[in-house]
Amino acid sequence: MTIENYILKNGPCLSNELIEYYSKNGTSKDAVRKRISRVGNPIFKLSGFFQNKQTFFYHKDQYQDEIYFLNLRKAIKNSARRYYSVIKAIEYHNGYIKKEHLASYSFSPIKNLKSHKNFKTIIDELKKLNFIFEDNDCYTLNENLSIRSKNNYNYYKAVELSKELIINQFNDFTKSIGLISYDSGKSNSEYSKFQFCFTAPSYVNGITSFTAGKPKPAFVVADILLGNHIDEDEVDFFLRKISVVKTQSKCNFLPFLIVDNVSQEAFKKLKKQGIIVGFINKLFGSEYEELLKSLLSTVTNAGTILKENPEAYLTLIEQFNKLIDGKTNNLKGDLFELAVGYYYSNLCQSLDVGKIIKFEAEKREIDVLAFFQEKIIASECKAYKTEIELGVIEKWITDKVPIIYKSLTYNSNEKEIIFEFWSTSGFTKEAIEYLENKKKSIRKYKIEYYSEKEIMEKARKSKAKKITDIMRDYFIKNV
Missing domain, CATH: 3.40.1350.10 (Trna Endonuclease; Chain: A, domain 1)
Structure with a gap:
C-alpha cells in the first residue's frame, strides 16, 4: 500500500505510525524513513512541533476536514504536550481564556529556561497555525480542535x-x-x-x-x-x-x-x-461553594435566567452581600450588567446579556440587549469608581455602536434602535458634551446615557421588584 493510500484510508498521522506500519510488513525502518522523506503533493506535512522530530502527514483532500482535526488533536496530545496543554486549557474554559491567565495553565516557562521552549514561542506558533486566535483581551480556541461544546463567551x-x-x-x-x-x-x-x-x-x-x-x-x-x-x-x-x-x-x-x-x-x-x-x-x-455555583449559572445563562427566573439574580446578590466582604467589593462591578438586565427583564419581550455579535469579520459584545415590540435597546454598562472619560465614550460611539447597528439592521429591521450607556460613577464634563453632541447629530439611531441620579430615577419607576434596593445598596451610594 502506498503512503498516499494509507493516509486516505486511515487518516492523517505521524511519521512514527507510518514507520511502524511499513516496518511490520518487512521494510527496514531506514528504508521507510527515506521513502517518507520523498513524499510530496498530494501529501503535505506539518513539522517542528512533535517529539523525536516526528512529522504529521495529511492528504490535501483531508485538510481542514473533521478527520484532519481529530487526528491532529490526537497527535498533539500524544507527541506535543506543551502545545496540547495550551489547547486543553482554553478548551477546559469552554473556548476562551484571558490572555494574562493562560500561561498559568501551561508547563512552559514565561522566562528563558534551558531545554524548555518559552511560553510566548508556543503561543506564537499556535497562532500561526490558526489553532488559537486573539480576541481582544482573551485567546480563543479553533472549535474544530475541541471535543467540548462550542466556545461559550x-x-x-x-x-x-x-x-x-x-x-x-x-x-x-x-x-x-x-x-x-x-x-x-x-x-x-x-x-x-x-x-x-x-x-x-x-x-x-x-x-x-x-x-x-x-x-x-x-x-x-x-x-x-x-x-x-x-x-x-x-x-x-x-x-x-x-x-x-x-x-x-x-x-x-x-x-x-x-x-x-x-x-x-x-x-x-x-x-x-x-x-x-x-x-x-x-x-x-x-x-461559598454555593455562591460560586450560583455565579457560574447566572452569568453563563444570564438572559434566560433574568427573563424566566429573575429571583435567581436576587439570590446571587444576597449571597454576595453575605459572603463577600469590603476587600472584594470592587468585584461587584462585574455584576452591574446583570442588574441592568434585571431592570429590563419585566419590560422587554426577550433579553440577552453579554451577547457577542459578528458582522463583516468584526466582533463586538453587547452588555445588555433588550427586544421590545417597537424598539431594540443595546446597553453598555460600567460600574467604575471614577467618572467615565471622553476616550471611553468616543471608542464606544465610533468603534462599537456602528458595528452593532449594522448587525441589528442587516435584515432590514424597522424597529427603533437605542444605544444606552449606564455609568454608576457618572461622566466627565468632556464626555457629557460629546454625548450631547452625538444625541443631536445622529439620526439613524438614538443615544442615551445615564449616571447615578438617572439610574436611580429609572429604578424607582421600574416594574422590576427590588431593583431600587439593588441599585442603591449594591452599586450606587449616596443618591
Missing part, C-alpha cells in the same frame, strides 16, 4: 469572575492563618520562571530556610480549576509544571491546586506528587 466571563473571587479569598485565608507574608499575594505571577494563578512568600517555621543567618522565604503557589469535570488530563499541566519547578527552584515551596471537583484517579496522582488539593467547600465552606 458568557461561561468564560463567569469563570474569570469566579477565579478572581477565589484568588482574593485564598489570599485572605492564607494571610489570616499566617501562612503567607502580609499583603504579599500576587495573582497571575511568576515563580521560578513559571506562571501561577497565585504566588506569595511564606516565613512559616519549618519551610523557611536561612542563608548567612538571614531568613530566605518559602513560597505558596496555587492554580485554580473550576466549573468543569477534572480528570487526569486536566491536572497534567500542573503536575508537569511542579515537576520542573522542583528541579530548579532555589527555595522551598507549597503547591496548591484549588478545585471544586476532581476524579479519584487525578486526586491520587496529585497526592502522590505532594500536591495540596484545596477543595473549595473545605477551604471556604459550603456556602
Whole structure:
C-alpha cells in the first residue's frame, strides 16, 4: 500500500505510525524513513512541533476536514504536550481564556529556561497555525480542535469572575492563618520562571530556610480549576509544571491546586506528587461553594435566567452581600450588567446579556440587549469608581455602536434602535458634551446615557421588584 493510500484510508498521522506500519510488513525502518522523506503533493506535512522530530502527514483532500482535526488533536496530545496543554486549557474554559491567565495553565516557562521552549514561542506558533486566535483581551480556541461544546463567551466571563473571587479569598485565608507574608499575594505571577494563578512568600517555621543567618522565604503557589469535570488530563499541566519547578527552584515551596471537583484517579496522582488539593467547600465552606455555583449559572445563562427566573439574580446578590466582604467589593462591578438586565427583564419581550455579535469579520459584545415590540435597546454598562472619560465614550460611539447597528439592521429591521450607556460613577464634563453632541447629530439611531441620579430615577419607576434596593445598596451610594 502506498503512503498516499494509507493516509486516505486511515487518516492523517505521524511519521512514527507510518514507520511502524511499513516496518511490520518487512521494510527496514531506514528504508521507510527515506521513502517518507520523498513524499510530496498530494501529501503535505506539518513539522517542528512533535517529539523525536516526528512529522504529521495529511492528504490535501483531508485538510481542514473533521478527520484532519481529530487526528491532529490526537497527535498533539500524544507527541506535543506543551502545545496540547495550551489547547486543553482554553478548551477546559469552554473556548476562551484571558490572555494574562493562560500561561498559568501551561508547563512552559514565561522566562528563558534551558531545554524548555518559552511560553510566548508556543503561543506564537499556535497562532500561526490558526489553532488559537486573539480576541481582544482573551485567546480563543479553533472549535474544530475541541471535543467540548462550542466556545461559550458568557461561561468564560463567569469563570474569570469566579477565579478572581477565589484568588482574593485564598489570599485572605492564607494571610489570616499566617501562612503567607502580609499583603504579599500576587495573582497571575511568576515563580521560578513559571506562571501561577497565585504566588506569595511564606516565613512559616519549618519551610523557611536561612542563608548567612538571614531568613530566605518559602513560597505558596496555587492554580485554580473550576466549573468543569477534572480528570487526569486536566491536572497534567500542573503536575508537569511542579515537576520542573522542583528541579530548579532555589527555595522551598507549597503547591496548591484549588478545585471544586476532581476524579479519584487525578486526586491520587496529585497526592502522590505532594500536591495540596484545596477543595473549595473545605477551604471556604459550603456556602461559598454555593455562591460560586450560583455565579457560574447566572452569568453563563444570564438572559434566560433574568427573563424566566429573575429571583435567581436576587439570590446571587444576597449571597454576595453575605459572603463577600469590603476587600472584594470592587468585584461587584462585574455584576452591574446583570442588574441592568434585571431592570429590563419585566419590560422587554426577550433579553440577552453579554451577547457577542459578528458582522463583516468584526466582533463586538453587547452588555445588555433588550427586544421590545417597537424598539431594540443595546446597553453598555460600567460600574467604575471614577467618572467615565471622553476616550471611553468616543471608542464606544465610533468603534462599537456602528458595528452593532449594522448587525441589528442587516435584515432590514424597522424597529427603533437605542444605544444606552449606564455609568454608576457618572461622566466627565468632556464626555457629557460629546454625548450631547452625538444625541443631536445622529439620526439613524438614538443615544442615551445615564449616571447615578438617572439610574436611580429609572429604578424607582421600574416594574422590576427590588431593583431600587439593588441599585442603591449594591452599586450606587449616596443618591
